[in-house]
Amino acid sequence: MAVLEASGLTLSFGPTPALGGVSLAVGVGETVAVMGPSGSGKSTLLHCLAGLRRPDSGEVQLGGEPFSNLSDRSRSDVRLRRLGVVFQFAELLPELTMVENVSLPAWIDGNARDASRKSAEGLLDRFGIAHLADRHPGEVSGGERQRAAVARALVHEPALVLADEPTGALDSVNGQLVLDALMDQARVQGAAVVLVTHEARLASLCDREVLMRDGRIVEPVAALR
Numbered sequence: 001m002a003v004l005e006a007s008g009l010t011l012s013f014g015p016t017p018a019l020g021g022v023s024l025a026v027g028v029g030e031t032v033a034v035m036g037p038s039g040s041g042k043s044t045l046l047h048c049l050a051g052l053r054r055p056d057s058g059e060v061q062l063g064g065e066p067f068s069n070l071s072d073r074s075r076s077d078v079r080l081r082r083l084g085v086v087f088q089f090a091e092l093l094p095e096l097t098m099v100e101n102v103s104l105p106a107w108i109d110g111n112a113r114d115a116s117r118k119s120a121e122g123l124l125d126r127f128g129i130a131h132l133a134d135r136h137p138g139e140v141s142g143g144e145r146q147r148a149a150v151a152r153a154l155v156h157e158p159a160l161v162l163a164d165e166p167t168g169a170l171d172s173v174n175g176q177l178v179l180d181a182l183m184d185q186a187r188v189q190g191a192a193v194v195l196v197t198h199e200a201r202l203a204s205l206c207d208r209e210v211l212m213r214d215g216r217i218v219e220p221v222a223a224l225r
């Protein structure tokens with residue numbers, strides 16, 4: 001059964017639809033790269049998949065259960081426990097330290113505070129930013145914030161990871177560290193991973209690539225090569 005199944009998603013902010021009928025299914029342990037030009041609807045799609053925006057029509061299901069048409073409160077609850085979301089611009093909480101930001105999902109998920117902090121420290125170490133644990137997001141670089149945002153999305157070992165250009169601010173070595181961590185979440189934990197990226201090399205390492213244009217998935221990229 002698909003971990004994530006989106007069918008016929010449409011969403012308009014104005015006269016031109018940002019999503020014009022998008023369907024996408026992602027299975028257990030599957031990694032899917034979403035590519036496409038700026039403004040083609042990639043972030044909008046991710047926000048709908050994450051339950052942050054309700055589509056005008058169409059539906060998102062998680063593990064065969066309704067998701068997009070739950071109440072705001074139920075969607076938040078499901079998102080916090082079962083999803084890991086990396087936003088395009090990191091969106092860490094500025095008043096918390098880096099390690100507190102990363103621990104938060106594990107703590108919300110019911111883990112003890114100390115255990116959550118340990119898991120968070122492990123991920124910060126994996127991403128080469130353990131020494132920044134006690135700084136605030138405003139006191140680190142953009143790429144360091146981005147790595148912390150990926151750590152925050154993985155700390156509670158979610159069944160579905162939605163990552164919006166998580167390597168956009170990173171050099172190739174750190175980009176590869178992030179990609180490896182996302183891949184491990186898929187291969188080791190069986191998570192479904194949707195990765196929005198402009199980097200063809202990273203996309204080609206995913207199981208499947210799809211291309212968006214003008215709010216639609218036009219073709220699996222592989223079919224265009």
Ligand SMILES: Nc1ncnc2c1ncn2[C@@H]1O[C@H](COP(=O)(O)OP(=O)(O)OP(=O)(O)O)[C@@H](O)[C@H]1O
Pocket residue numbers: 013014018036037038039040041042043044045088
């Ligand atoms: N909150 C909003 N209000 C109005 N229009 C929006 C909003 N968010 C996105 N849009 C519009 O919807 C379209 C799709 O935007 P989206 O952010 O999904 O693109 P994207 O593919 O993620 O682009 P990028 O690669 O630049 O991040 C764009 O035309 C954008 O201007």
Ligand SMILES: [Mg+2]
Pocket residue numbers: 042043044088164
């Ligand atoms: Mg975007």
